[in-house]
Amino acid sequence: CVSFLDKFHQSLKENDVKFTSADIEKAIVKTCKDAKGKENRFCYYIGATSDAATKIINEVSKPLSYHVPVEKICEKLKKKDGQICELKYDKQLDLTTVDLKKLKVKDLKKILEEWGESCKGCAEKSDFIRKITELMPKYAPAAARARTDL
Known part of the structure; x- marks a missing residue:
């Protein structure tokens, strides 16, 4: 949760997106279309994918528009849906050294x-x-x- 939202927050800054709730929601949906693996699963949980059952995107976009720290947003999301914090990234293999x-x-x-x-x-x-x-x-x-x- 934290790493995805951190990357997302950085991309918002780099692309000069206005920090309004609606603009952030559009950006989340756009980012989630290209997401794969665990990030796609996170998008599903917050309702940013087309096949999602529930929509709690506003629980992410509103606090982001007020510049709330990413860690705090994830804490609130945990209260809404515990599965979000259970997503763990697989460790990355270093292809330069691995046999x-x-x-x-x-x-x-x-x-x-x-x-x-x-x-x-x-x-x-x-x-x-x-x-x-x-x-x-x-x-x-x-x-x-x-x-x-x-």
């Missing part, structure tokens, strides 16, 4: 999923590793350069 051969297939699939890619016809671990190394320059250029230097 792909030692990872589980599940982790290799997760890397591809984070990139928005899939591996059709991949049956073995080596197929997934080949696909990841093939796509690495596109999605993780720094990691790809570091790997070629090794």
Whole structure:
């Protein structure tokens, strides 16, 4: 919750969005359209996705328009919906140093999923590793350069 709203607050400042409740709501919905994984789940909980059951966007947009600290907003959201604070980010793998051969297939699939890619016809671990190394320059250029230097 805190990290998502913190990033969102920074993007509002950078894009010079007016700090009115309505403008912030529009920006939240726009940001949530591109969100994936845990961030999309957070958007669902606050009602910023099209398939959400409840809408508590105003519980985020109003306090943000008054420049309330992100931590306080998350505390209030916790009282409304406890699931919001239960969202935990998976730890990020450092692709520059990790040995792909030692990872589980599940982790290799997760890397591809984070990139928005899939591996059709991949049956073995080596197929997934080949696909990841093939796509690495596109999605993780720094990691790809570091790997070629090794």
